[in-house]
Amino acid sequence: MNQTIVPDSQARGLLARLPATPRALALLARFDRPIGWWLLFWPGAWAVALAGGGVVRWALIGWLLLGAIAMRGAGCVFNDIVDRDLDAKVARTAARPLASGAMAVKVAWAWLLALCLIGLIVLLQLHLYAQVVALASLALVAAYPFMKRITGWPQIWLGLVFSWAALVGWSEVAGSLTLPGLLLYAGTIFWVVGYDTIYAMQDREDDALIGIGSSALSMGRHVRMGVMLCYLAALGLWGGALWVVRPQILALAALLPIAVHLGWQVITLKEDGIDPLAKFRSNRFAGLLVFCACIVVGNA
Template sequence: MTQPAPASDIVPDSEHRGIVARLPLPLRDYALLARFDRPIGWWLLFWPGAWSVWLTGAGVQWQLLLWMLLGSIAMRGAGCVYNDIVDADIDRQVARTAKRPVASGRVSKTGAWIWLLTLCAVGLVVLLQLRPLAQLVALGSLALVAAYPFMKRITGWPQAWLGLVFTWSAPVGWIALRGDRLDVLAALYAGAILWCIGYDTIYALQDREDDALVGIGSSALSLGSNVRLGVGAFFGGAVFFFGLAIWLLRQDWVALLALAPAAIHFAWQVLTLDPDDGANALRRFRSNRYAGLLVAAACFVAGNA
């Protein structure tokens, strides 16, 4: 019987330590490399696509959403593998990331590249399910993805670049179903970007001391003692642009009320955030899977009611 992995092999913020620990080597390390133990990442990548699909007014679109979820799982995994290849030297110097498979040497860079290409092949299968124009839009994210790991080396706001990258499913989902009303899409995408900056600033609170020592940038460091105010501004801006997208689509105050649950959730995150408590920050960060669901519900109501 496979023995559980030593605790040292699994990063502290894994959501499924028990399941991952029982995977045989080397499968466990490849699962960790793609962050399969932390599904929060693929939900955050998926939700903006679901928002745009449902806001188009094209109905539930279960088949498209399931393809987009598979693509989110595969491409989030591929992005994490690529990030770990590029950041291996930095990861070794940060307590939270030092035990990652590439940084620790448990997975070679050659093995990581092969795994990356495998995940990209799954993403290609998903890409081929989209209409040609949506395929081109999806491919447009590749340059942004490739540049992201280097942003923390040259800017104090890498979260802003991540916002562009990690919410790209919003334009993909919209263009997959309709090519008009790009004003609605632009507002939705702007809101998604601000949402991403907000939640990733919360996530970055866990690494502030290590990031400062290593000399890399983050919005959590750039905001200093104003982190809660900054996160509140990002979330507030996100709600504004979500509301603008709905209003541009249909000037109906009742439709705007559908955003109220999401707005309350964002307010709860800000009001209960403790910037000096890593566990508190991690819980608030993970709660954004539910925030994404609430925004999705608002988009469905506005687009299809």
């Protein structure tokens, strides 16, 4: 069976040493591409920091990291179960374990259950209110793999899903979903749409050929402008969240580093097969910059 590691894997050497089955399981959960769980984790960490828990709630941040790794893996497994027919038609995804036939679907379902059990352990570390908020995301998560089949803007749905940790982290520390947490969540949706549009630039030809939607296709030749507008909206909403917590100009100044970074992404973006992946991955560092801003404002 073909178990070729996909082009954007970051752990070729480690995965190459694993036996066939553990290797296929790791690939299915995208453990070879940690950027995914970093992007899922950061919004939760931001919310904890902005709510004032960045210093005293390090254990919570650790649990959110574990939950992000497990649930991002579970989401990828479910996505690949649903999309195995489409993945087989796209060059970048044809080597995935289910699309290539390297793994049976029933094994994938068992792996999905195991990852969800880890997520359950993380869920039980939260207070009831935050647990309810976290569970409310499941319908969005379950529907996401189907969005590319019915809409040209599946990245918006992904934004709703990948930003949800901001609501969980805020509600756990603040005790309820108040305005700063909601603004942080809204801004993160636009950030996700921006960076995933950049990621989708890699697949535009294949997506158009097999008839599935993406924001990179929907924006057409205006993709750079579209990403820029998404990032500006993200910065504006994040600024609103920081201002509600601490209405001072210096609070807004904490966002200057991330504004520069996002501007660099847009200005230097090249529409080829290499640069979009590099720019997409750079959002792991972008997440760190926003975390620094939130921890400074939340603990000032």
